[in-house]
Amino acid sequence: MKIKTLTSGVKRLIYFVCLTLTLFDVDARNLRSLSRENTLCKGGSVVDIEGDAGVKIEPIDQSKIYIDTLLQPFDDGHTFRFEFKTYSGNGTLFYAVRRNDVFDMVSAEIRDGYVQFKVRCKSSYADLTIPRFRVDDGEWHKIKFQRKRRKGIFMLDDMEFFEQYYVGCQGFTSLNFGNTNSEHDDSISVQELQPQNGQFGGCIRRVEISTGIETPPKYTAISFCN
Template structure:
């Protein structure tokens, strides 16, 4: 075989390899775009499904600790389970403090455990909230975060509650982080794990890092 024919075959092989690699790369990019488009997002309309396993939860690290000074935390949830933690917040500076919102026997309870105050408040509602329907919760902070008012499905509690905890640095939705387990169980007791969906989470501050998802899936509507 002549040198020129060998060179032509070699160049042809290089072209085939290049074309194959280009097609694979293009396919990979399309796959990544599809993956990103369908990426699980606690703050989206689809939201997440918290599975009935102990490690299922979502962690948010807050960039600005003044979350209590800026209006409200909002989210929606749907469940048939009677009990479970919807969310809790902690301060890195004062790690023994905790605020939490949870379901107990289908009723909404707001737990406050601060240095100068400890309270467990039942939110008055005309029906149980574990009815398999979407419910909207708004936790409003007033007077620089020293007062809290809770709203469920547009019905606002007429009472306000004092919150003397330090500024929150993290929020956990739908379960308990392994790092917080001892404290949360000490403050709230061993509550059965939440089993249901959470979506459209809105917090009045940026996140220090992307949300961390553990053993969750996309919520089916």
């Protein structure tokens, strides 16, 4: 039996259902938006780069983690380490710079699937690539950087490379993870990390820094790792 016409009651019922579904869809979008806004965390939130769960740096513009002021400049005897995982073949893992210095920097980035350390000091300049171990495999990997006087010790997955390469920079005052900090856009060294290797897409966890920090890390557009 065909129904050629609809009664006014049925029409009102269909209109109510469609309106409800539309509102539900709007609410769902708003909920997703609100959930995304809640990932814009700051120091003191439950998102913790020192924890085991880790945080995800999302592949959107200016998504990053940075510690803009260290309690003591990162120098002789200081160490920091962290773990990361990614499927991205290129991206900045970390870089450390001196405040108001356009030359001094040390960094680790992923280039074509391999870790590359950069040293950019007034008295030393190097690109140090670890060619044998790809890290864009979605597994957790460890990075460690330690300073002993003017020697730098670079480690990947608990293996030391480059035999304490010379790092002639004075103490670094800022640590940055995952992307470049706009405060350092004028730095000649930091500009080398953009644009190809500027954005890291992946997770970082278990960040440990021997010097301590004055203020909590600043989080932008990140969420828990899966």
